[in-house]
Amino acid sequence: MFFILFVVMFVGHSQKDYSLCKGNIVINPNTAYTLRFNGKIGKDKSGIQSYCNLPITANNFIWLYFTPSHNGQMSFETLTKEDSLLFFLFEVDLSEPCEAITTKEATLLSCEMRSSKMDLLKEFPCKSSKGYLIALSVYKGKSPSVDFKLNFTPLNADGSRHLDSLISEGVLTARDPYQAHERGRGRPSKVFVMTDAGREKFEHSYDDLAVAALKFMSSKNGEHLVNEFAMSRAEELTRKGASIKSSNKSTLEKTKLLAKLLTKEGYSATTDKLGNGDEICQHHCPIAHVASEFPQLCEAETKAFSEILGTHVQRLATIAHGDGVCTTFIPTSVSQKPKTKVKEGAR
Secondary structure: OOOOEEEEOOOOOOOOOOOOHHHOEEOOOOOEEEEEOOOOOOOOOOOHHHOOOOOOOOOOEEEEEEOOOOOEEEEEEEEEOOOOEEEEEEEEEOOOHHHHHHOOOOEEEEEEEEOOOOEEOOOEEEOOOEEEEEEEEEOOOOOOEEEEEEEEEEEOOOOOEOHHHHHHOOOEEEEOOOOOOOOOOOOOOOEEEEOHHHHHOOOOOOOHHHHHHHHHHHHHHOHHHHHHHHHHHHHHHHHHOHHHHHOOOOHHHHHHHHHHHHHHOOOOEEEEEEOOEEEEEEOOOOOHHHHOOOOHHHHHHHHHHHHHHOOOOEEEEOHHHOOOOEEEEEEOOOOOOOOOOOOOOOO
8 A cells, every 4th residue: 555655856966866875765664656767877886786687777776775663574566667677675784885785795685677567576574783775777768767665564573563563554553451450560551452444354254144144033033043043153162162171271271272262263362360360352353243233142152261161250341342352351269259340331
């Protein structure tokens, strides 16, 4: 998606000469640019030709520079009107990026002639401790400009997407954690929950047709059939969790295994310590649209949790009710009660 378009046009001699490496344009990631070639002619003096055998016919370059805010991966989109595009990508030290090109200390990551049609290169890993120089040139010199975009995705150490990228795309949002008691040591000051737009990016197991079918069933044959349907789904979950139920593991260990089972079923579940027990947090609900109309589904699911874990559980909040996360409290023993009060209206 193109967020903003900058037209780069340098007039006169007051601007830097971006056909030279030291005049490079510092670019922002995930931003679309239209970049004009200066029309320079003459021998290439940057030493770039020593890195690969592409046919450089003129010193008609556009030099770009990017420094990632986090470790991650990047890819590139380009479009020219007529010419093929010469594309060079270098990894350099942050101190003297252009000096590394001339001294041949830069690491060449890509050297490619690209067609005039916009396409995507493969994704390249990038480090926040390095800088990245991109050199563009048109092969025959007919195209006056190039449309360019650097796509950047921050990644965590384990390769998962960084929270910043998910928040910027509107998949996650930060909010204060729900709690009726004072926040204690170790409790997060912020939690990240999936937005409505984020949930739409996940496949829903039920859609409007399912809602219509259940409404029809309820109106024609009685609400008891909806209850039976909800219980049949819960019984299926209980069947899948039979090995957890029959194990000799502690309640905490069973809770973690149940969270893994729920994640496998599409609920993106995690566990956390809460008061005198633990809680299961379901960050996604594949039946949220249906459950908002038929809370029996959430109630039956809660009973299934209790059956699998072999202990009393308490539902604190649900996505179907408008909360950011479905949370279920599991006390360390049946006699203990959670300090957190049930949010009014939560099912």
